[in-house]
Amino acid sequence: MSATLLYIEDDREIGEWVNGFLKDKGYGVVWLTGGEKAVESASSCSLAILDVMLPGLDGFTVGQRLKRAYPGMPILMLSARTSIDDKLEGLQFADDYLTKPFHPDELAARIEVLLRRSAVNSAEPAVLKHLTVYEDENRIVNQETEEEIMLTGKQFQIFMYLFRHQGRVMTKEQIYEAVWGESYIEGDKTLMVHIRYLREKLEKDPASPEVIETVRGLGYRVRV
Numbered sequence: 001m002s003a004t005l006l007y008i009e010d011d012r013e014i015g016e017w018v019n020g021f022l023k024d025k026g027y028g029v030v031w032l033t034g035g036e037k038a039v040e041s042a043s044s045c046s047l048a049i050l051d052v053m054l055p056g057l058d059g060f061t062v063g064q065r066l067k068r069a070y071p072g073m074p075i076l077m078l079s080a081r082t083s084i085d086d087k088l089e090g091l092q093f094a095d096d097y098l099t100k101p102f103h104p105d106e107l108a109a110r111i112e113v114l115l116r117r118s119a120v121n122s123a124e125p126a127v128l129k130h131l132t133v134y135e136d137e138n139r140i141v142n143q144e145t146e147e148e149i150m151l152t153g154k155q156f157q158i159f160m161y162l163f164r165h166q167g168r169v170m171t172k173e174q175i176y177e178a179v180w181g182e183s184y185i186e187g188d189k190t191l192m193v194h195i196r197y198l199r200e201k202l203e204k205d206p207a208s209p210e211v212i213e214t215v216r217g218l219g220y221r222v223r224v
Contacts, residue, residue: 003046003115004028008035008062009078010054014100018049021104027111035062039069039181043153044138047114052079052090060089067093069157069178071164072135074114078102126163128222129211130204133163140202154179155198158191162212162222171219195220 005022009015010033019031030041035050035057042048048066052059063075077090080100090097095117096110126133131149132141138156140149151159157179162170176184176191184191195214199206213223 002026002028004030004044005111006038006042006045006048006066007031008033008038008049008054008059009051010034011051014051018104018107021107022111025108035059035065036181038062039065039157039179040153042066042070042073043157045073046118047074047076047111049076049078049111050094052077052081052086060093063090064093065178065181068174069161072118074118076107076110076114078107128163128166131202131211135160135163149201151198151201154194155201158194159198159202159212159222162220166222167224169215169218169221175219 005027007015007019007022007029009018009031012033015031015033019029022029030045032038032041033055035054038048048063050059050063050066054062059077059079063077066073066075074096075094077094077097078100079086079090079097087097095114098107098110126135127143130143132143133139134141140151140156140159141147142149158175161175161178172191173184176182176188180190195212196206199209199212202211203209211222213221215221
């Protein structure tokens with residue numbers, strides 16, 4: 001199955017050209033013209049292609065949010081900005097940086113390299129307690145029942161964000177910004193509700209969680 005790519009470009013002419021080219025290459029494409037919904041839209045994607053000059057949130061900000069939410073997802077920056085400072089800023093979180101104008105075959109070649117590298121790094125499933133996590137397939141299986149645990153998109157994003165930071169306490173603010181792409185508002189119960197539903201699906205005993213631990217006054221963590 002071909003990979004699905006997240007493509008963020010606000011220029012309609014360039015966007016339609018690249019979108020059509022990538023689809024002709026066999027990729028699935030989620031094309032956005034702004035970065036506000038990037039983190040949410042990336043849950044089904046294997047790689048992100050970002051323009052730097054975007055309305056609202058710039059590509060650097062969007063890229064940093066994506067990398068926090070999906071550390072294993074390759075990010076390719078596209079930009080007409082060619083200064084070394086711009087490239088260095090982008091490469092602090094991005095895996096590659098391609099300047100405009102570019103030949104589509106070069107874009108395709110760079111995407112293929114990044115996807116191959118990512119597949120090698122994420123091919124092996126990970127085991128956590130009674131769970132087997134297939135990160136590259138967006139699947140979690142209960143080893144004891146051999147049944148796949150069905151999560152919503154948001155539930156999976158929250159779990160994977162905590163899973164990728166195993167052993168570390170992640171604050172509500174960090175989790176909320178990484179998953180929803182917005183600033184956390186004190187008192188908002190949305191994250192707490194999602195954690196409760198997650199535990200009902202993942203834990204052997206949701207009342208005594210062994211996978212997702214609440215660290216009172218700080219946040220949550222996945223126990224190592």
